[in-house]
Amino acid sequence: MLLLEMSKPGRCGYTLPKLDVPEVSLDELIPRSYLRETEPGLPQVTEPEVVRYFTQLSRKNHGVDVGFYPLGSCTMKYNPRVHEDIAALPGFSRIHPRQPESTVQGALQLMYELDQCLAEIAGLAKSSLLPAAGAHGELAGLLIIKAYHKFNGEADQRREIIIPDSAHGTNPASAQMAGFTVKEVPSDQRGGVDVAALREMVGPQTAGLMLTNPNTLGLFDENLEEIAAIIHDAGGLLYYDGANANAILGITRPGDTGFDIVHFNLHKTFSTPHGGGGPGAGPIVVSEKLVDFLPSPIVEYSDGRYHFATPKHSIGPIKAFYGNFGVLVKAYSYIRRLGAEGLKSVSENAVLNANYVMNQLKDDYYLPYDRTCMHEFVLSGKRQKELGVSTLDIAKRLLDYGVHAPTIYFPLIVEEAIMIEPTETESKATLDVFIQTMKTIAEEARRNPEQLKSAPTLTPVKRLDETKAARQPILKY
Amino acid sequence: MLLLEMSKPGRCGYTLPKLDVPEVSLDELIPRSYLRETEPGLPQVTEPEVVRYFTQLSRKNHGVDVGFYPLGSCTMKYNPRVHEDIAALPGFSRIHPRQPESTVQGALQLMYELDQCLAEIAGLAKSSLLPAAGAHGELAGLLIIKAYHKFNGEADQRREIIIPDSAHGTNPASAQMAGFTVKEVPSDQRGGVDVAALREMVGPQTAGLMLTNPNTLGLFDENLEEIAAIIHDAGGLLYYDGANANAILGITRPGDTGFDIVHFNLHKTFSTPHGGGGPGAGPIVVSEKLVDFLPSPIVEYSDGRYHFATPKHSIGPIKAFYGNFGVLVKAYSYIRRLGAEGLKSVSENAVLNANYVMNQLKDDYYLPYDRTCMHEFVLSGKRQKELGVSTLDIAKRLLDYGVHAPTIYFPLIVEEAIMIEPTETESKATLDVFIQTMKTIAEEARRNPEQLKSAPTLTPVKRLDETKAARQPILKY
Amino acid sequence: MVPYIPNTPEEQQQMLQSLGMNQIADLFADIPEHLRLQRPLDLPEALTEPELLRYMGKLAQQNINLDQCVSFLGAGAYDHIVPAVISHLTSRGEFLTAYTPYQAEISQGVLQSIFEFQTLIANLTGMEAANASMYDGATALAEAALMSCNITRRSKVAAAANLDPQWVDILEVYLGSQNIELIRVPYGSDTGQIALDAFDLKTGSELACMIVGQPNFFGALEDVEQIASWIKGSGGLLVMAVDPISLGLLKSPGEYGADIVVGDAGCLGNPISFGGPSVGFFAVNGTKLIRKMPGRIVGQTTDRDGNVGYVLTLQAREQHIRREKATSNICTNQALNALTATIYLALLGNEGIKQVAYQCAQKTAYLRRKLVEAGFKLRFNAPVFKEFVLQVDVDWEQVNERLLEQGYLGGFPLKSAVPELADCVLIAVTEARTRAEMDQFVELLRGCR
Amino acid sequence: MVPYIPNTPEEQQQMLQSLGMNQIADLFADIPEHLRLQRPLDLPEALTEPELLRYMGKLAQQNINLDQCVSFLGAGAYDHIVPAVISHLTSRGEFLTAYTPYQAEISQGVLQSIFEFQTLIANLTGMEAANASMYDGATALAEAALMSCNITRRSKVAAAANLDPQWVDILEVYLGSQNIELIRVPYGSDTGQIALDAFDLKTGSELACMIVGQPNFFGALEDVEQIASWIKGSGGLLVMAVDPISLGLLKSPGEYGADIVVGDAGCLGNPISFGGPSVGFFAVNGTKLIRKMPGRIVGQTTDRDGNVGYVLTLQAREQHIRREKATSNICTNQALNALTATIYLALLGNEGIKQVAYQCAQKTAYLRRKLVEAGFKLRFNAPVFKEFVLQVDVDWEQVNERLLEQGYLGGFPLKSAVPELADCVLIAVTEARTRAEMDQFVELLRGCR
């Protein structure tokens, strides 16, 4: 049942106060030809119906609050609710972006302090808080790379961005959007960048490298310094996709290894809620030499006042106003609540939890890279595949057990990939149940593969036909 | 899984700021013999676990927000969420009951204005907002009756409270608590008070009558005035159980018929949420002659200030401080949001919805009193009983259809009673689905009684063994 | 447009027609014409949501709230810290908009949470069982006294004279209606503690129970052991009224051998909200008492498949079954506030509740010490938990007015509540107070002398 | 005690042991020693929850918020009324703490609500399909321009010179990276409307699209028909950037024949929140365009039993499948803000959105009239919706300072954003403003001259 199916003419779920100014005939205000002749096509329902409808919808949804959510590459950790209260304070939620700076000093201070914290965590100089998500941060970073080379008169020459084959899809997509040519570097046997191949690829055409570290296999690249040196020697810049920063907080810093730009996904590492697919925030932090290229505006502090400023060679704005400010409030709250020791503990426990689960599962599922992992790891369902059970089936079966499935079929370089990220906010008890469930499913794959293929059966709907959806798209009521 | 089963030593879900005063050895403060030697026995869990635990619990619960809840005698209507925001304003939720009156004038004004609204709705003079629930209001009202007779020197003589056999259990229980003897008056063929029987029962021993109107059959007593006259002529007072006031707002007023005391259930008629069984509020409103007996304190207004006062012959306080203030805020918000026209419309639609459903169901279920009902009506499952299906089975089967069951086996005077109260906030669409479901169940009772007896099967747990629970009570972990 | 009513005029008309009626008024034909109100109710005009928010916001702003000042008020309601997460859980529609869990199979959320409440209250108090909640601490105490009489078949109740006077007033109302006599046991004028030696102990044999507050209204701790052995020796019950926060530190009533324990659990995570809604708790020892408890009780059981589940149980005590023979008239109670307390206790756990209690005790001691150093006089010399009585010969209401100008809510002047302590004030210190606040308070008080 | 981490030291030890490790550091052996940070991060000290609330509360209080003043600020962000119920629904954990609905069977809540968003946006704009949301209106516009080039295989984009300058700046950044040329179409100096007559219309044949704001940055309404027929006649696309609120009153882009419609839906029920998070929408006409849309799209389908359900669809456009050939790099979008907008639109419905738009128009007209009566000059003479430009030769920043002292946030001075309108101010009036506020504003302005 959709809203428009519940609609009855004339109803309304919200009433405005009566118009308190003398009414003028609309014709006098706006010529008729500008006015709508059709109905707006919105549902006509009342507040009780709206509440029940969305409450019922929500009950058909999994969330971190509902159960384990080991979705790899997404860091589905607990989102402290006090941050919601803080972001909802009128002093944050009810301020207008065009207010004079003098009336929003608290907001600017918050942005400034968050910027500094992120810079310290990254081991770099200064942030732009504008990007609305990781991919947006990538775009901003790549535009900075472009602007940097242009500044050095190399814009026409340095047109290639090198990206590992294990990278998240946003990396090549962002590079394309920024106007670069994408060159893919393969992974080696140990799951890291194939250093030899990289060496062959670089040259005066190299604008930079985008590296995710720990990479999407959950592995820390053992040759990080060498990789950095190769790129820098070739005159390229180093972009660090920090989506997986939940593994490295206070452990190691991209800047210390020579990276020039890092983006963080605040909605992952810094625990702002994912909201069903956003809003997030993907601030970037850059090294000293790139500060002048940051998107505008940035926040600066001088003469006892915070103010917005435009960096000297700014690439320009990339988002309206100041980024997803409400998300920044939550991330900053998180950083202040945890402090240095707390953040380090986050990474330690995230990594410990991942290794624990990986180790317990590697007898039952093929583990393509049998190394200590970071905050996540990638199994392969290929053994089960031989039994006629796909990774998709395994994922769907997990849903029957009240667990969100891991990320599947990504990274692309692992056959039948199952990417598991437990996060630090899960208890050993929860991990043990999950391990047991995964073992049970492995057993089911052996004994009763059909059951897996018809999974899920205990969910609000059964397995949905994605092909049909794409073939004859029904995109609205 | 219970909290204590999740507990691990040393964990804590909340941390206080460090103690900021110089610490003194506890021994110097409190002798050791006063101190606890055992652990407090609380669970040791973290915030993420608490959130998931209670989120999961909630998902095992029905509510008005989740679906239709036609629980008779409970008025399970929509609870506007804006009232929650209002009650949570620091100016209401963060005031201390011992603050000087000058610092809580807004709170007192609210109570005063609510008092006046309730008095107007009841057609009486003044309210006490102290009672925490309907039953508490009954007790307060009965104590006033007692005090009134005592004031008139008739305390020893007037010891009987007359209560119809259809009354809610709280009525006799409250009368007993107030130290009265309970006399039960039977109902007549039309579902009202048996006037002849009443006439026989009254006398100088009569302290008063407690009448629910519309009564628990959902019927408006046709002989209301006559009943009132009989009691008044006998020197008794008239207590109106207003739990069913959702039928009469702006339609008729107890005071206008001569009732002396009314209690309202704010958590029913005035839409404050039931909260899983409270908090509610059961203010009473009394006629001019009883104002001096009201519990203390009441709110008065003079010289431009609101202040607490103790009525001259007050029965005393019956609850700490000023009643369930937070609930009062919500009820007052509701009254102000709806206004006179809105409240009348509430009752009209509540009564219309009830009659509509009753009429549609009377072919399938026995309707013992085939009259126009008020906001609710009572069916009997006796036809189904003949097929071996009890009212309990019908109720449990409804749960499988995502509907909360009606109140069952009450009132006691109807065999296999099924008491249905749709409320005005339900749409015809919802009512039609319910009607269809009830018809389906009637059909199932004919065709497949076994299915009903094993219901529910689609709920988080199946039918629970209540007998076992009572026989070997396990009341804690 | 009446809010919250989904049926359109057309639908209303359809429904009326299905009933063979023409107009809404036909539905009310059973009400004699002259009893029908012939005019609209005389109520203030309806407000839209923005107007409502503005109006109620204005009323709220006419109060000074605890975020706007520093409060040393206690005397039955306390400014304890409330973890932010609680309201996010209690506001979930399934908790907020459910009623008493009559249909257990779709009410496991509420039922299991009540079972948790019963468990945690029982554990904290050291008792065998607790019920699902009472209106508040005061009415819980009144019910405890009534139940004591019921159990012992005696009709006198003794209560310490140092109990919260408001609670005693309520107790008197409840007892009065049953012709039960309330006897006051005096307190020592130096200690503030119950002075059994000044009491005719032989009365014990007539007493249904002895009621002890721990801590008492003056914040002082009672030497319960002695009282316990006397009342139990006399065949009466020991009823204790306790501050649940204090049980993070203090000996539990169970350890003292209490028969019934009551108290107000509003301080466990509930907003203070002008004193209500709060929630009372009620815990007992012994099967006999369990079966006589007032109020709702949830029990564990199993479903048809043998899975664990929860139901309302021992309902034969209750009004809807027993009517005038019920153990109490209570029906709707304070479930959501009990849920709040449950979540609070779950979050704090053993370590947290100990910390809160410890900080209360330490901070109270600090302020007490500072006041003494500043030359103020403590009225009593018994050990205290989070409240104490200061004796100074000033007009406390005037002092409070001056404190308020500086953003301080001074303590509760005892003049009207405890006439014999007219020159005294009751000061409460919770973990929420800071050293800086206390230091300034001492300074301000010094200036008010 | 690190918050939010449930494992105890003992459990951590057990887990390490199961890995054959002795210490946490062993987990990080892959990181060369010298790359490991040898000191704690230099961050401010950790705060407990009460301390955090105090600190952040202080920062919040250092801002003047819209509840504390009367605002006539617009220019891309508007103080519309937000129904109270919305946040109670969006804050439910299942919405708040879910991610992109990759596992459809346990994500029907999010999926169906996105399908509703797509439906309501498509209907409101009069288009065939909409996606699941964009970061904001400005980036949605940039993506629309890129998509236009992609569809038409042309590499010039025309944008009205009266668009929000900030949006144009962002557009330039996006287009610049693809070497797409941005051509500005002038506006009439009296009307503020697009002046096609002052533009070389032949350029049309090179244009991927023409971007029209309705209303434009000055609040004025464009005569879109003429523009539409020109750009479509030239083989380019008509891209409209619209205020969704205005569509309760104004002709829908679909009626004008727009190919792509974008806008910012932050104003639909979202808190203004210093401008973000907001949410952009993106709607198109025609199958070809649908299959080239950026961002997430949800489609209806059926499950194994034939029941209706929803899934992410047309994923072949997206980065995780197509990588560098994707239609956009967008991944995480603004789902919760889209949900907010959906609930807002559901609550308001046809009647509500018309009312809001109507009241905006009436109140704007009222203030405009009053200002004219008070002797102020309107800069442009075209019809407006909820915003207009006032021209007065004063220093607007100084005027605003004086207004602020009286609790008023004046309009947005155009000096820096639109240099040619240095003596102008952009004033926005929403349905939230009252007559009294406007009357006083006129008085105050009069005093500032």
Ligand SMILES: Cc1ncc(COP(=O)(O)O)c(C=O)c1O
């Ligand atoms: C490794 C990696 N990089 C980039 C991104 C893109 O981030 P966002 O979704 O915030 O745009 C993701 C998101 O899943 C990711 O996992």
Ligand SMILES: Cc1ncc(COP(=O)(O)O)c(C=O)c1O
């Ligand atoms: C008719 C009637 N009277 C009294 C009551 C008691 O009200 P409360 O539960 O608020 O104590 C009820 C409650 O269900 C009722 O239905």
